[in-house]
Amino acid sequence: MRGGRHIAAVTSASFDLAPGECLVLVGESGCGKSVLASALLGLLPGNAQTAGTARVGGIELLGADERTLARQVRGRLIGLVPQSPAAHLTPVRTVGAQLEETLRALTDTPRRELRTAAVAAAERAAFPVSHLDRHPHELSGGLAQRAATALALIGDAPLLLADEPTTGLDRDLVDRTADELRRHTDDGRALLMITHDLAAAERIADRIAVMYAGRIVELADATSFFGTPGPRHPYARGLLAALPERDFTAIPGMPPELGDLPDGCAFAARCDRATDLCGTRPALTAQVACHHPVMSATEQESAHA
The missing domain is CATH 3.40.50.300 (P-loop containing nucleotide triphosphate hydrolases)
Structure with missing residues (x-):
């Protein structure tokens, strides 16, 4: 609670962690x-x-x-x-x-x-x-x-x-x-x-x-995250692209205040893939919380088959 109002610092964080992991x-x-x-x-x-x-x-x-x-x-x-x-x-x-x-x-x-x-x-x-x-x-x-x-x-x-x-x-x-x-x-x-x-x-x-913005938006195997096919969430891809050894391109804009989150996707205002659908909050499905996740080459082939 801050200033008499409730602020959700972390919401719906769900993961498991095994011995040796x-x-x-x-x-x-x-x-x-x-x-x-x-x-x-x-x-x-x-x-x-x-x-x-x-x-x-x-x-x-x-x-x-x-x-x-x-x-x-x-x-x-x-x-x-x-x-x-x-x-x-x-x-x-x-x-x-x-x-x-x-x-x-x-x-x-x-x-x-x-x-x-x-x-x-x-x-x-x-x-x-x-x-x-x-x-x-x-x-x-x-x-x-x-x-x-x-x-x-x-x-x-x-x-x-x-x-x-x-x-x-x-x-x-x-x-x-x-x-x-x-x-x-x-x-x-x-x-x-x-x-x-x-x-x-x-x-x-x-x-x-x-x-x-207080939510886990992607869970991924580290090898695929840093290699091929890479992250699926646009924000995660932006984090990697900002590295000096990669594109060295910053993500535009700033994260929203946790006390003033939008009703829909919290990343939509900074995302070049956003559509009207992003006005609703995406659930974490298939290990990514995004209405328009980046698809692998195999997924793209399947989508066009």
Whole structure:
């Protein structure tokens, strides 16, 4: 709720995520990606309301109380790499102390082995061991991001939520972080990654979910999304076309305000395929929410047969 009115930040988001699978959620800023992650962990503001069902490890997350979330979910069933790591690191404790505390809480590491285990956790996330005795305010944004990633990987939770985990990192560290998250997934755990970095998404994703104006508008296999036939939703195709290594062509216009969404397709005002039919809201059918999805060559042949 904002200013006395209800704003639907995320609507009708539906997907599953299997062990050993990486689903990457992409979309422009403000489309609801981080709100979705926060809802799963019970980290929304007190005036937020949720409805629906989200299950991990037999626990219904959206209806769970704070005690259940704190003791059974966060860190144990779901690990979080936060979008703003500095806000999640304890300012008065060193990174090494926080790693050791998390190891004590989530693992059976003997006290005498905590420092060695903390070093291993830091190295796993490419955090320099020489900085373990520093406090969060002594870290750059990129180092804080790597510290948060190290903390999130401790405990090997069956689901990892990584919200912009490569923010502030150079390309080499982006690739290294993405590869470590992929290894975490390949060991039989699930990963939901939120990112603007489509190169990182292409590197590790099994599936891509594209969000626009609070809704998932396309779910696609990553290989076909980044290759052939490519995305089916015009917005998703626009995201790829905006990349420097592709057309480097921006999507015209701006996303609508979530408090002032049109009755029909929220992307219609920016879409060159829009018709009068787009005045009605499209449902997510065949993994795409669009009245005029881009058809593959095979679909075009079938349509003209």
